[in-house]
Amino acid sequence: xxxxxxxxxxxxxxxxxxxxxxxxxxxxxxxxxxxxxxxxxxxxxxxxxxxxxxxxxxxxxxxxxxxxxxxxxxxxxxxxxxxxxxxxxxxxxxxxxxxxxxxxxxxxxxxxxxxxxxxxxxxxxxxxxxxxxxxxxxxxxxxxxxxxxxxxxxxxxxxxxxxxxxxxxxxxxxxxxxxxxxxxxxxxxxxxxxxxxxxxxxxxxxxxxxxxxxxxxxxxxxxxxxxxxxxxxxxxxxxxxxxxxxxxxxxxxxxxx
Numbered sequence: 001x002x003x004x005x006x007x008x009x010x011x012x013x014x015x016x017x018x019x020x021x022x023x024x025x026x027x028x029x030x031x032x033x034x035x036x037x038x039x040x041x042x043x044x045x046x047x048x049x050x051x052x053x054x055x056x057x058x059x060x061x062x063x064x065x066x067x068x069x070x071x072x073x074x075x076x077x078x079x080x081x082x083x084x085x086x087x088x089x090x091x092x093x094x095x096x097x098x099x100x101x102x103x104x105x106x107x108x109x110x111x112x113x114x115x116x117x118x119x120x121x122x123x124x125x126x127x128x129x130x131x132x133x134x135x136x137x138x139x140x141x142x143x144x145x146x147x148x149x150x151x152x153x154x155x156x157x158x159x160x161x162x163x164x165x166x167x168x169x170x171x172x173x174x175x176x177x178x179x180x181x182x183x184x185x186x187x188x189x190x191x192x193x194x195x196x197x198x199x200x201x202x203x204x205x206x207x208x209x210x211x212x213x214x215x216x217x218x219x220x221x222x223x224x225x226x227x228x229x230x231x232x233x234x235x236x237x238x239x240x241x242x243x244x245x246x247x248x249x250x251x252x253x254x255x256x257x
Contacts, residue, residue: 003053003054003055004051004052004053005051005052005053005054005077006036006049006050006051006077006078007049007050007051007052007057007075007076007077007078008047008048008049008050008074008075008076008077008078008079008082009047009048009049009050009060009072009074009075010041010045010046010047010048010072010073010074010075011024011045011046011064011070011071011072011073012044012045012070012071012073013044013045013046013069013070014068014069014070014071015068015069016069017069020069020070021038021046023067024064024067024070027060027063027064028050028060031052031056031059031060031063032052032056033050033051033052033056033057033060034050034051034052035048035049035050035051036048036049036050036051037049037086038086039085039086039087039089040089041085041086041089041090041091042090042091045073045091047082047085047086048086049078049082049083049086057075060075061075080118080119080122081093081094081115083118084111084114084115084118087114088110088111088114090108090111092111092115094230098225098226099129099225099226099228099229099230099231100230100231101230101231101232101233102115102230102231102232102233103233103235104232104233104234104235105234105235105236105237105238106133106136106137106234106235106236108234109136109137109141109234112141112145112232112234113141113144113145113148114145114148115232116128116141116142116145116149116210116232117144117145117146117148117149118149119229119230120145120146120149120151120179120208121148121149121150121151124176124208125176125206125207125208125209126208126209126229126230127208127209127210127211127227127228127229128209128210128211128228128229128230128231128232129211129214129228129230129231129232130142130210130211130212130213130214130231130232130233130234131212131213131214131215131231131232131233131234131242132212132233132234132235132242133234133235133236133237133240133242135236136234136235136236137234138212138234139158139159139160139181139183139212140160141234142179142181142210142212143160143181145210146179149179150177151177151178151179151208152175152177152178152179153178153179153180153181154169154173154178154179154180154181155181156169156180156181156182156198156199156202157181157182157183157184157186157187157195157199158181158182158183158186158212159183159186160181163186163190164186165186165187165190165192165195166195166198167192167194167195167197167198168194168198169198169202174205174207176208178207178208179208179209179210180202180207180208180209180210181209181210181212182199182202182209182210182211182212183212183213184211184212184213184214184215184216184217185212185213185216187199187216188216199222200222203217203222203223203227211223211228213244214228214231215244216244219244
């Protein structure tokens with residue numbers, strides 16, 4: 001049908017009652033609006049993907065103004081995050097700023113993987129900062145996201161299997177189908193000159209990157225906040241503090257040999 005678009009529609013339940021969702025769905029049907037997806041986003045919020053034209057959406061808002069049981073909270077073009085919310089049945093939002101910051105618990109790793117994969121698959125190149133408490137699955141989630149996004153992954157620095165500090169990459173490693181994984185703490189602990197030069201080259205190039213503990217590079221001026229497209233934080237518990245105070249101020253000052 002001409003003029004049909006996909007819309008993200010969301011409402012808050014003001015007064016829950018039997019048949020409420022059915023009444024809303026019936027209204028969609030009367031207006032000729034197709035429901036593509038519907039899911040609960042917590043106890044009081046329902047989200048939908050709808051297929052409708054602009055006239056139908058205006059009629060919908062006018063009709064729902066008479067519904068005392070719900071409050072419309074959103075009707076807009078869907079974003080990447082909207083799709084993820086609906087797939088997982090969880091409300092996901094970013095702290096506003098540049099870059100946006102998403103906060104998750106370890107129990108939400110499925111959402112973390114989906115979010116990272118969506119960024120890696122839909123945008124090229126993208127730089128993701130990954131903060132987190134120890135042993136919450138940050139690196140494992142990154143590898144899973146690369147696989148989900150159908151991307152090849154290359155560890156530039158890290159300890160996923162053993163400590164890795166690469167000193168060179170070939171041109172294939174800079175392709176759009178590859179994601180470079182960097183652990184800033186590992187890079188800081190072993191400031192090998194050849195590795196430092198490689199890190200500088202990687203950070204300067206427009207390639208897909210996931211940087212664990214990006215604050216280390218931000219503090220040293222190797223990264224600027226605007227270089228990061230998004231920061232994702234993962235904690236074991238809500239009260240966990242992600243702190244880098246024990247990491248020396250200069251990556252050049254660290255040598256564990």
